Amino acid sequence: MAIDVGILINLGFYLSIAIVFAILALGFNLQWGYTGLFNAGIAGFFLIGAYTCAIAITAPAPPVPGGLPGHLGGFSLPFPVGAALAMLAAGGTAALVAIPTLRLRADYLAIATIAFAEIARIFTINLETITGGTIGILLIPRPVDYGPGQPFLNMATIVGIGGAILLILLLFLRFVAESPWGRVLRATRDDEEATMALGKNTFRYKLQAFALGGAIMGLAGALFAVTLVYLEPVGSFAPAVTFSVWVMVIVGGAGNLRGAILGAFLIYGMEWLSVQLKDFAPEGVKDTIFFIRLMIIGVLLILLVLFRPEGILREKKRTLR
Amino acid sequence: MAVASESESAGKTRSWQSRWGALRLTRRFRRQLLRGLIVIAIFFALNAALASAYGVGILQYTIAGLVVGSIVIVAAIGLSLIYGIRGFANFAYGDLMTLGAYVAVIVNVLGGLSLILGAIAAFIVLGAVGILLEFLIFRRLEGRGPVAPLVASVGVGLIIQNGIRAVATTRQWNYDVTPIQEIPIVPGLGIHPIRGIATLGIGFLFMLSVHILLKYTNLGKAMRATADNLELAKATGIDTRKVRYAAWAVSCAFASTAGVLLGLGTVVSPSMGFDVILLIFAAVIVGGIGSPYGAMLGGLVVGLSQEMSIPLLLWLGRPDVIGLQHATAYKVAIPFILMIGVLLLRPWGIAGRPPAFAPRVFFVERLSRALTRRPAVADQSEGDG
Numbered sequence: 001m002a003i004d005v006g007i008l009i010n011l012g013f014y015l016s017i018a019i020v021f022a023i024l025a026l027g028f029n030l031q032w033g034y035t036g037l038f039n040a041g042i043a044g045f046f047l048i049g050a051y052t053c054a055i056a057i058t059a060p061a062p063p064v065p066g067g068l069p070g071h072l073g074g075f076s077l078p079f080p081v082g083a084a085l086a087m088l089a090a091g092g093t094a095a096l097v098a099i100p101t102l103r104l105r106a107d108y109l110a111i112a113t114i115a116f117a118e119i120a121r122i123f124t125i126n127l128e129t130i131t132g133g134t135i136g137i138l139l140i141p142r143p144v145d146y147g148p149g150q151p152f153l154n155m156a157t158i159v160g161i162g163g164a165i166l167l168i169l170l171l172f173l174r175f176v177a178e179s180p181w182g183r184v185l186r187a188t189r190d191d192e193e194a195t196m197a198l199g200k201n202t203f204r205y206k207l208q209a210f211a212l213g214g215a216i217m218g219l220a221g222a223l224f225a226v227t228l229v230y231l232e233p234v235g236s237f238a239p240a241v242t243f244s245v246w247v248m249v250i251v252g253g254a255g256n257l258r259g260a261i262l263g264a265f266l267i268y269g270m271e272w273l274s275v276q277l278k279d280f281a282p283e284g285v286k287d288t289i290f291f292i293r294l295m296i297i298g299v300l301l302i303l304l305v306l307f308r309p310e311g312i313l314r315e316k317k318r319t320l321r
Numbered sequence: 322m323a324v325a326s327e328s329e330s331a332g333k334t335r336s337w338q339s340r341w342g343a344l345r346l347t348r349r350f351r352r353q354l355l356r357g358l359i360v361i362a363i364f365f366a367l368n369a370a371l372a373s374a375y376g377v378g379i380l381q382y383t384i385a386g387l388v389v390g391s392i393v394i395v396a397a398i399g400l401s402l403i404y405g406i407r408g409f410a411n412f413a414y415g416d417l418m419t420l421g422a423y424v425a426v427i428v429n430v431l432g433g434l435s436l437i438l439g440a441i442a443a444f445i446v447l448g449a450v451g452i453l454l455e456f457l458i459f460r461r462l463e464g465r466g467p468v469a470p471l472v473a474s475v476g477v478g479l480i481i482q483n484g485i486r487a488v489a490t491t492r493q494w495n496y497d498v499t500p501i502q503e504i505p506i507v508p509g510l511g512i513h514p515i516r517g518i519a520t521l522g523i524g525f526l527f528m529l530s531v532h533i534l535l536k537y538t539n540l541g542k543a544m545r546a547t548a549d550n551l552e553l554a555k556a557t558g559i560d561t562r563k564v565r566y567a568a569w570a571v572s573c574a575f576a577s578t579a580g581v582l583l584g585l586g587t588v589v590s591p592s593m594g595f596d597v598i599l600l601i602f603a604a605v606i607v608g609g610i611g612s613p614y615g616a617m618l619g620g621l622v623v624g625l626s627q628e629m630s631i632p633l634l635l636w637l638g639r640p641d642v643i644g645l646q647h648a649t650a651y652k653v654a655i656p657f658i659l660m661i662g663v664l665l666l667r668p669w670g671i672a673g674r675p676p677a678f679a680p681r682v683f684f685v686e687r688l689s690r691a692l693t694r695r696p697a698v699a700d701q702s703e704g705d706g
Binding site for chain 2: 038100101103104105106107108110112114115116118119122123125126127128129239240243246250287288291292295297298299300301302305306309
């Protein structure tokens with residue numbers, strides 16, 4: 001029985017993180033799939049969301065022996081408030097990053113956003129009094145905590161909360177995509193000049209879509225913080241996160257909501273499996289399995305771009321009848 | 322590409338009467354020369370002022386900035402060539418630099434030969450890698466906009482970086498060169514013969530060779546034409562396919578040399594190239610995308626600004642000022658602040674010329690117009706937006 005619970009908890013961990021990635025993929029899908037804005041700084045918005053939420057909801061840090069630097073915090077706000085703050089912070093930063101670059105070609109935006117993400121990571125690692133430096137933020141409270149004796153219930157609750165958020169987001173984005181607003185976004189992506197000629201202020205629409213996408217990534221960060229219950233800046237928010245989300249959306253199909261979610265579950269499934277299989281791998285491969293996984297992601301990126309740029313589920317054809 | 326237009330009519334009546342009129346510099350070049358001299362004068366005055374105020378030792382940051390600048394220049398020229406001719410941001414560039422550095426490690430450390438041979442081997446191998454990349458991947462992505470090749474290049478970068486980690490493990494390597502003492506210029510200020518002088522020299526050599534390549538060879542002319550207007554270049558009978566292969570070879574070969582120089586200055590490690598790729602992008606954008614001459618200027622500006630910000634950051638880190646922790650870690654953010662400024666004010670770069678039909682109403686222009694909103698009469702004949 002104990003083994004069964006262990007497997008279930010492991011599976012729950014997979015589900016909860018896959019949900020976080022699915023939300024990230026939905027945010028990126030709104031920015032790139034619908035609006036054509038190529039965001040290369042997903043990890044940065046994710047980071048801002050995660051740290052904003054973590055700082056907002058943690059209790060005052062108890063004095064830790066060993067002289068940990070500690071972090072800004074002690075507000076003990078409830079999780080929904082923390083998540084809302086995370087969305088505000090990430091969305092606001094997204095708007096700020098986008099303003100100078102949205103009028104320029106797509107690759108300027110890519111460079112500016114990846115630069116922003118790296119700067120955000122450097123600041124997070126070094127601003128110890130605010131973010132806890134390389135140690136990060138520990139003891140983040142769960143939204144509902146059954147105590148340390150009930151790991152399964154805790155995990156199930158997180159998966160439930162994440163699943164609910166994902167479902168609401170999916171419905172919301174479906175509504176948005178079919179709305180006149182979403183139509184303008186797709187029109188901007190397909191032919192910006194024609195959309196401008198129709199009297200739409202495409203800059204404003206692009207800015208709104210980018211900020212909304214950033215806010216969704218911030219929400220993913222907030223969920224990530226309460227799922228892991230700790231944050232560390234070096235590995236969790238590396239550029240590899242951004243590249244993984246690209247693969248997820250491209251695999252699933254850009255411009256298709258179900259595709260983005262499917263891609264997230266598939267690609268994170270691969271990552272999770274590589275962790276699970278590490279113990280069974282032969283001696284020579286054991287230490288390199290993570291590098292091989294990243295190489296596979298690279299190969300996937302190239303092959304998909306070359307041979308199936310529309311992904312598994314292609315975007316719905318919307319034609320006038 | 323920013324190319325000085327040679328045949329600018331220089332005042333038809335007067336200059337032809339004088340015997341030396343034909344040798345008069347064009348007005349555009351004179352203007353650029355004047356501007357350049359002013360900037361250089363300000364730079365020297367600033368350094369002289371710093372040296373007199375804080376002692377000669379502070380000039381070590383200027384020297385470090387010039388050294389970093391010349392590494393960035395070599396890399397940025399290569400990146401800019403591909404950017405101009407293939408029209409996308411090559412995110413694998415940093416990892417190509419790493420690959421070049423590792424090829425030199427194989428020759429120099431494992432093979433026991435001199436580093437110069439290693440650098441030459443890396444130059445050749447990486448040139449071949451560039452041709453291979455274009456042949457296998459990027460030639461199939463022509464006409465798919467800037468994002469598809471960008472994504473593919475990230476894939477290439479991931480494969481190279483993690484392939485190196487899987488094969489050569491994550492350990493760090495040092496090149497096997499004879500240790501030489503720093504040469505003192507004046508007491509308290511020295512320069513390292515290899516890390517300093519050689520790097521500066523190689524940077525200058527590459528700048529010169531690119532200038533000769535672009536200005537005085539048929540290939541360079543074809544490259545400039547292809548970067549300027551692909552369709553027009555095709556129509557005039559330039560074999561743009563060949564130009565693209567040549568550009569990839571030159572670009573990746575430059576990446577290898579930049580990688581070797583970078584490894585010489587610090588250590589060779591799997592993530593060394595990826596860690597500086599954003600710096601190189603900042604240089605390319607500050608100088609003006611797609612222009613190798615802009616890349617030279619941008620590389621210099623980026624390198625100098627990053628290294629010369631260290632004393633300022635150290636001052637900020639003093640407990641009686643702000644007490645910023647790990648103050649020097651923020652030096653890498655300075656080039657990006659410059660980059661954002663350039664994107665706001667001059668998105669075509671400090672060296673580039675504004676495109677004729679660019680959307681001129683940028684954020685700042687709009688802001689200044691909103692602040693000085695006057696009746697429509699005052700706003701005459703500017704004709705933009």
